[in-house]
Amino acid sequence: MPKINGNEIRPGYVLEHDGHLWAAVKVDHVKPGKGGAFAQVELKNLRTGSKLNERFRSEDKVERASLENRDMQFLYVDDGQMIFMDTESYEQIQLDAELLGDRRPFLQDGMTIVVEFFGDEALNARLPAKVICEIAETEPVVKGQTAAKSFKPAVLDNGVRVAVPPFVGQGERIVVNTDTMEYSERA
Incomplete structure (x- = not known):
């Protein structure tokens, strides 16, 4: 693995x-009035999910790991395990449902996601940035309420609660940002 200086660390x-x-x-680069500059880095353990705050000076050497990104197509769920197929080799693998965390409800049949591998170990899975969902229930539209910038609660067809603008009604399809889990636009 290549070594990089502490001041070369970037988010991601x-x-x-x-x-x-x-x-x-x-990553925050700090240059105090006294002493040398350093990078204050918030780190997340890819295996356990724990967090750590660490300082790296510019002369510190850190090993940068390279992960292999593979496109995987979601097939089905079996006993808490998600079954995916590699889109290049057509090999099927099982991944733990916890890998997606709270974004798991946005996974749809046949959806292609990016799985990051370190060797043969799957460490992270990324859904597409935006997913189309249908609103299962929400409050009815009230005439004249669109003047103020307000949002109302809604429940999507996958059970996730989001805030939507007042003009969006039940049964409509919307685009949801999977990173922030917020309404993005109408579909």
């Missing part, structure tokens, strides 16, 4: 630190 980098794999979530 995967680092091997203290014998574990960590993803850099947030």
Whole structure:
């Protein structure tokens, strides 16, 4: 694995630190009035999910791990395990449902996601940035309520609660941002 200086760390980098794999979530470059500059990095353990705040000076060397991204198509769920098929080799693999976390309800049949592998171990899964969902229930539209920038609660067909603009009604299809789990636009 290539070594990089502490001041070269960017959000999204995967680092091997203290014998574990960590993803850099947030990076702040600090130059205090006294002493040398450093990078304050918030790290997330890719295996356990725990977080760590670490300081790296510019002369510190850190190993940057390279992950292999593979496109995988979702097939079905079997005993809490999600079955995916590699779109290139057509090989089927099982992944734990916890890999997607709270974004799991947005996974739809036949959806292609990106799974990040370190060797043969799946560490992370990324859904498409936007997913189309249908509104299962929401409050009815009240005439004249669209003047103010307000939102009303809605439940999607997958059971997730989101806030939607007042003009969106039950049965309509909307685009939901899977990173923030918020309404994006009408479909």
